[in-house]
Amino acid sequence: MCLGIPGRIIEMADDAGLPVGTVDFGGVRREVCLSYVADEVGVGDYVVVHVGFAISKVDEEEAKRTFEVLREMSQLDELEWMADLADAAEGVSP
Amino acid sequence: MSATSTLRSSALQGVACPTPVVDHAKVLLGHGSGGKLSAQLLRDRFLPRFGNRYLEALGDGARVPVEGTEIVVSTDTFVVSPLEFPGGNIGHLAVHGTVNDLAMMGAVPRYLSAGFVLEEGLDMAVLDRVLDAMAETAAACGVEIVTGDTKVVDRGKADGLYVNTTGVGFLSEAFRPSPDLARPGDSILVSGPLGRHGMAIMAVREGLSFDADIESDTASLSPLVTSLRESVGEGVRCLRDATRGGLASALNEIASASGVGVELAGSVPVPPPVEAACEMLGLDPLYVANEGVMVAFVAPEAEARALAAMRAHPVGEHATKVGRVVPEHPGMVVLRTALGGTRVVDMLPGDQLPRIC
Amino acid sequence: MKYLSEYRDPDMARALVDRIRRSATRRWTLMEVCGGQTHTIVKQGIHEVLGEAVEMIHGPGCPVCVTPLEQIDRALHLAARPDVIFTSFGDMLRVPGSECDLLAIKARGGNVRVVYSPLDAVEIARKNPDKEVVFFAVGFETTAPANAMAVWRARELGVENFSVLVSHVTVPPAMVAILEDPENRVQGFLAAGHVCTIMGWEEYEPLAERYRVPIVVTGFEPLDILEGIWMAIRQLEDGRHEVENQYVRSVRREGNRSAQKLVTTVFELVDRGWRGIGTIPGSGLGLRSEFAPYDAERKFGLEGIRAEESRDCHAGEVLKGQLKPYECPAFGGLCTPERPLGAPMVSSEGACAAYYNFGRMKAGTVTAS
Numbered sequence: 090m091c092l093g094i095p096g097r098i099i100e101m102a103d104d105a106g107l108p109v110g111t112v113d114f115g116g117v118r119r120e121v122c123l124s125y126v127a128d129e130v131g132v133g134d135y136v137v138v139h140v141g142f143a144i145s146k147v148d149e150e151e152a153k154r155t156f157e158v159l160r161e162m163s164q165l166d167e168l169e170w171m172a173d174l175a176d177a178a179e180g181v182s183p
Numbered sequence: 184m185s186a187t188s189t190l191r192s193s194a195l196q197g198v199a200c201p202t203p204v205v206d207h208a209k210v211l212l213g214h215g216s217g218g219k220l221s222a223q224l225l226r227d228r229f230l231p232r233f234g235n236r237y238l239e240a241l242g243d244g245a246r247v248p249v250e251g252t253e254i255v256v257s258t259d260t261f262v263v264s265p266l267e268f269p270g271g272n273i274g275h276l277a278v279h280g281t282v283n284d285l286a287m288m289g290a291v292p293r294y295l296s297a298g299f300v301l302e303e304g305l306d307m308a309v310l311d312r313v314l315d316a317m318a319e320t321a322a323a324c325g326v327e328i329v330t331g332d333t334k335v336v337d338r339g340k341a342d343g344l345y346v347n348t349t350g351v352g353f354l355s356e357a358f359r360p361s362p363d364l365a366r367p368g369d370s371i372l373v374s375g376p377l378g379r380h381g382m383a384i385m386a387v388r389e390g391l392s393f394d395a396d397i398e399s400d401t402a403s404l405s406p407l408v409t410s411l412r413e414s415v416g417e418g419v420r421c422l423r424d425a426t427r428g429g430l431a432s433a434l435n436e437i438a439s440a441s442g443v444g445v446e447l448a449g450s451v452p453v454p455p456p457v458e459a460a461c462e463m464l465g466l467d468p469l470y471v472a473n474e475g476v477m478v479a480f481v482a483p484e485a486e487a488r489a490l491a492a493m494r495a496h497p498v499g500e501h502a503t504k505v506g507r508v509v510p511e512h513p514g515m516v517v518l519r520t521a522l523g524g525t526r527v528v529d530m531l532p533g534d535q536l537p538r539i540c
Numbered sequence: 541m542k543y544l545s546e547y548r549d550p551d552m553a554r555a556l557v558d559r560i561r562r563s564a565t566r567r568w569t570l571m572e573v574c575g576g577q578t579h580t581i582v583k584q585g586i587h588e589v590l591g592e593a594v595e596m597i598h599g600p601g602c603p604v605c606v607t608p609l610e611q612i613d614r615a616l617h618l619a620a621r622p623d624v625i626f627t628s629f630g631d632m633l634r635v636p637g638s639e640c641d642l643l644a645i646k647a648r649g650g651n652v653r654v655v656y657s658p659l660d661a662v663e664i665a666r667k668n669p670d671k672e673v674v675f676f677a678v679g680f681e682t683t684a685p686a687n688a689m690a691v692w693r694a695r696e697l698g699v700e701n702f703s704v705l706v707s708h709v710t711v712p713p714a715m716v717a718i719l720e721d722p723e724n725r726v727q728g729f730l731a732a733g734h735v736c737t738i739m740g741w742e743e744y745e746p747l748a749e750r751y752r753v754p755i756v757v758t759g760f761e762p763l764d765i766l767e768g769i770w771m772a773i774r775q776l777e778d779g780r781h782e783v784e785n786q787y788v789r790s791v792r793r794e795g796n797r798s799a800q801k802l803v804t805t806v807f808e809l810v811d812r813g814w815r816g817i818g819t820i821p822g823s824g825l826g827l828r829s830e831f832a833p834y835d836a837e838r839k840f841g842l843e844g845i846r847a848e849e850s851r852d853c854h855a856g857e858v859l860k861g862q863l864k865p866y867e868c869p870a871f872g873g874l875c876t877p878e879r880p881l882g883a884p885m886v887s888s889e890g891a892c893a894a895y896y897n898f899g900r901m902k903a904g905t906v907t908a909s
Contacts, residue, residue, distance in 0.1 A: 091539070091540070091574055091575075091576050091680065091682040091683075091732060091733070091734030091735060091760075092465045092538060092539055092540060092576055093682070093734045093737070093760075093790075094462050094463055094541070094544060095541070095542065095543035095544055097542070105697070106696070107693065111394075114459045114460075114462065114463055114541065115455050115456065115458065115459035115462075115541035115542070115544075116395060116396055116455050116456030116459050117386075117393050117394070117395040117397075117456050117459040117460045117463060118393065118394040118395065119392075119393040119394065119463070122657075122659060122686075122689065124689060124798070124802075125685055125796055125798050125799040125802075126796075127798075128798075135542065135543055137734070137737065137790050138463075139539070139682055139683065139686065139734060140539055140629070140656065140657050140658065140683060140686045141656055141657025141658075141659060141660070141686065142657070142685060142686045142689070144682065144685070144734065144737050144738060144790075144796060144799065145737045145790045145791070145792075145796060147543055147789050147790060148788065148789050148790070149789075151788040151789050152543060152788070152789035155788055155789070156546065156547075159552055159556070159763060159767060160552060162555065162556070162559065163551060163552040163555030163556065164555075209644070209647045209648060210647065211643055211644065211646075211647045212643065212646065212647065213643065219877075219878055220878070223878075390627070390653050390654055390655040390656065390660050390664070391654065391655070391656050393656075455541075458541070459541055462541065462544065463656075464630075464656065465630075520583070520584045520585045521548075521550030521553065521554075521584070521762075522550065522553055522554060522557060522584050522585055522586060522589050522762070523554070523585070523589055524584055524585010524586065524587075524588040524589050525585055525588065526582070526583055526584075526585055529877075529896075532634075532877050532878045533634070533643070536630035536631060536633055536634070536654065537629070537630035537631075537654060537656060538629070538630055538631040538887075539603075539629045539630075539631060539679065539683060540575040540576055540579070540602050540603065540604060540631055540887060
């Protein structure tokens with residue numbers, strides 16, 4: 090379940106008491122109900138949207154931090170692999 | 184299906200299906216989606232009654248002998264709703280669609296007929312726009328609409344307007360692409376980015392509407408085919424326009440007809456707004472309809488020439504290789520994922536449905 | 541697309557796969573709960589490349605798959621009524637009921653419409669005052685706030701020709717049912733990232749503790765899934781059993797409080813049947829009595845509609861991870877995507893449909909039908 094994708098709020102409005110906004114998903118725009126994130130978002134923020142409702146604000150700091158950790162991990166692997174290769178070339182078992 | 188259902192038939196009065204789902208006592212929308220149900224309808228109901236070797240080849244058009252030469256005849260019926268959508272209207276589709284079917288058989292399109300079913304109450308202004316589109320498009324494609332028919336039906340039928348176009352095209356010597364000619368080693372090319380038409384329509388459908396920079400890609404593929412004929416000739420094995428059912432269906436049909444396997448590389452070209460719209464609705468661009476994109480199976484040594492031939496035209500400027508033909512898993516289309524895994528890209532039973540899962 | 545595409549980086553994915561393979565000292569068995577996660581795993585071939593390190597069992601995280609047969613039959617009954625416009629998410633249209641599916645009802649003249657958001661259904665009710673509009677409110681906790689808002693909004697705007705047919709289920713009771721089963725083989729879970737976006741992960745802490753299983757709240761993109769698997773494996777290798785959060789960009793421990801609040805205002809916990817599994821007490825949501833006018837079951841008197849599951853369908857065992865789809869006697873024969881017996885074959889990320897394609901390819905001998 091739970092097809093939810095991130096998009097950027099480009100406009101916010103009120104539809105007869107319901108907080109709504111226009112969210113841009115990489116070039117596609119749709120009206121989204123912002124009731125569940127109303128207190129924490131503004132134009133320019135990213136939200137995760139499921140069936141036309143924003144269910145969370147994307148924590149961009151956390152996202153960046155953990156992505157960097159992931160990226161470092163993949164690069165470390167490359168270094169380890171190269172070290173293994175170098176060892177093998179010298180006849181040292183990894 | 185359950186024979187032990189305790190469902191009270193009175194609760195479903197008038198709706199209880201007398202036969203199990205498998206036998207389809209009624210025509211379903213899925214029968215028109217270009218997927219497995221469509222194939223089944225054709226195989227089980229049409230072919231046994233109309234069967235002849237021209238029809239059985241199941242090409243985009245039929246190649247028939249005429250006085251010592253061969254021509255191609257093709258027909259297509261257009262029932263799109265809404266009639267007008269970003270990038271065009273049903274008129275553009277009606278001309279391009281049949282022109283492209285003829286071109287996929289290697290023919291130069293020459294003449295079209297146009298049959299209309301109009302709904303009582305249709306705005307004349309809408310009809311005018313459709314007819315203008317057809318006239319303009321036919322002229323641009325170098326075809327003439329030489330005969331036609333018009334019927335009007337009661338309000339509530341025909342979704343405004345249905346149109347059928349039937350076309351005739353002439354074949355050159357020795358250029359006979361056909362869905363059963365693909366061979367292991369062949370390169371698989373697409374002429375442009377995928378999913379524009381289907382998503383342009385989705386964007387304006389009630390209940391799913393969204394705002395997007397997506398326009399239908401409706402276009403004639405005939406100039407690309409002419410260039411392919413001139414620079415590659417016999418090296419072109421199969422051509423298919425990736426209409427309903429998308430690229431996935433076109434590939435499955437050719438894999439099946441030729442008895443070969445298809446292997447797709449990790450990614451196929453999809454414009455960013457199409458990708459975004461597909462993500463939002465949970466749709467796979469491989470199955471979304473196109474109206475101006477074709478897939479070409481060519482001999483491997485002709486790959487570079489074929490790409491150059493297509494890229495020389497605006498409609499083909501983003502032509503690219505997407506895969507190759509393999510001897511393994513005949514009839515199946517497989518995609519190698521970026522991780523090195525494999526995913527079978529099967530025909531869908533019916534239309535692709537937006538999902539929440 | 542930002543915050544989406546970067547989590548599909550193939551080089552990083554391959555590095556993560558490698559890391560997982562190297563850190564497992566034995567084969568571990570994990571379950572991803574959510575259908576969306578299954579979709580990514582099967583689509584990317586993740587279960588294939590993890591090989592000997594991890595066995596992924598696909599959990600019952602597909603609300604389409606677990607909607608009880610009789611709820612489908614009730615939906616079919618409503619959709620067939622001439623005075624009803626039946627609205628639904630797309631996934632539900634091909635789910636087989638006792639005798640047909642919503643698409644077949646549509647073919648017979650039923651007014652069945654796909655919507656993207658439950659609020660679209662309320663709008664359809666406003667625009668069609670002479671019809672009754674029913675919305676098929678299915679889903680896990682992720683979708684409950686949206687469905688709750690539709691009911692709330694209808695009441696606020698005085699839209700009386702709108703009602704919902706509810707078939708909501710909640711995740712923790714399902715995980716307990718799986719863990720309590722004596723034949724359970726699951727050693728760790730990838731919890732559903734969007735369910736937890738709403739609910740947080742507090743309610744999983746007692747589960748991790750009581751059953752001594754690692755639970756990692758995980759997202760949906762390839763890097764999310766792989767990172768979640770890696771975190772779970774690391775816990776298993778270390779002998780830990782905690783709740784961890786991989787999907788930090790969207791999930792907080794307390795979840796979304798305002799969403800939870802409206803859900804408990806509109807819905808209450810009820811016993812719910814899960815197709816193929818049976819009734820799991822307190823595993824569902826039903827409308828509170830003050831919202832009875834919006835409850836399609838009460839409005840249209842549907843309680844009498846009951847149904848029995850097909851005995852040929854083993855969806856329950858598949859959903860619990862006890863039977864692999866290709867071990868089911870009906871698989872590929874009586875039951876295929878064109879003629880599905882149960883929902884895991886209908887939904888494209890139902891375990892059976894996923895294996896139908898993959899398995900046929902593996903077998904190598906079967907040609908496309």
